[in-house]
Amino acid sequence: xxxxRGHGPYTGAxxxxxxxxxxxxxxxADTLGRLGRSWTWILGSALVSLVPGIxxxxxxxxTLHVLAVLLGLYLLxxxxxxxxxxxxxDERGERLAxxxxxxxxxxxxxxxxxxxxxxxxxLTLIVGVVWLVSSMLxxxxxxxxxxxxxxxxxxxxxxxxxxxxxVVLAMPIESAQALTRLxxxxxxxxxxAEAALAxxxxxxxxxxxxDTGVTS
Numbered sequence: 001x002x003x004x005r006g007h008g009p010y011t012g013a014x015x016x017x018x019x020x021x022x023x024x025x026x027x028x029a030d031t032l033g034r035l036g037r038s039w040t041w042i043l044g045s046a047l048v049s050l051v052p053g054i055x056x057x058x059x060x061x062x063t064l065h066v067l068a069v070l071l072g073l074y075l076l077x078x079x080x081x082x083x084x085x086x087x088x089x090d091e092r093g094e095r096l097a098x099x100x101x102x103x104x105x106x107x108x109x110x111x112x113x114x115x116x117x118x119x120x121x122x123l124t125l126i127v128g129v130v131w132l133v134s135s136m137l138x139x140x141x142x143x144x145x146x147x148x149x150x151x152x153x154x155x156x157x158x159x160x161x162x163x164x165x166x167v168v169l170a171m172p173i174e175s176a177q178a179l180t181r182l183x184x185x186x187x188x189x190x191x192x193a194e195a196a197l198a199x200x201x202x203x204x205x206x207x208x209x210x211d212t213g214v215t216s
Contacts, residue, residue, distance in 0.1 A: 050191025
């Protein structure tokens with residue numbers, strides 16, 4: 001959630017060779033970067049975790065197939081969010097960590113949606129590894145980036161994900177119902193933590209706008 005330091009704002013229309021105003025070409029990387037740095041995108045990522053978690057908790061009788069589909073969709077969509085967020089990072093280390101996390105989420109989502117993988121042991125292993133590895137990447141980024149805004153919030157989200165991965169991998173789960181409750185609970189906790197980060201980022205953006213005399 002850093003502010004871009006490499007690109008200045010566009011200040012006006014440029015003139016082409018014929019004297020007419022020319023619209024500057026849109027750089028997809030810049031567009032994705034602005035989107036990945038916005039607090040609404042962070043909030044959207046939080047909802048991607050929160051909504052499936054609530055659905056899993058309020059449907060105690062869902063089958064293992066339904067659970068696999070919900071988790072697969074959650075992982076795929078989260079992977080897309082991580083991919084876009086990578087363009088909002090200026091440091092190569094931060095960007096690479098987000099890209100790796102995005103690829104990991106997408107691969108895990110595909111595995112969850114595969115019919116042969118729909119077993120309790122497989123789902124537990126997939127989700128636990130994803131949370132563990134992605135949280136370690138986020139934790140590394142938060143520790144390494146000394147000027148990261150709301151670094152404490154980012155560290156908190158990383159620690160929650162890390163604990164979730166360890167618990168899911170370490171706890172013996174013998175029934176689909178126990179698995180759904182555990183995964184649903186952790187998804188809700190992760191979603192709430194990311195939502196708090198998004199609101200903190202929104203507050204920082206508005207405070208910065210007031211300080212610079214820009215109306216939010």
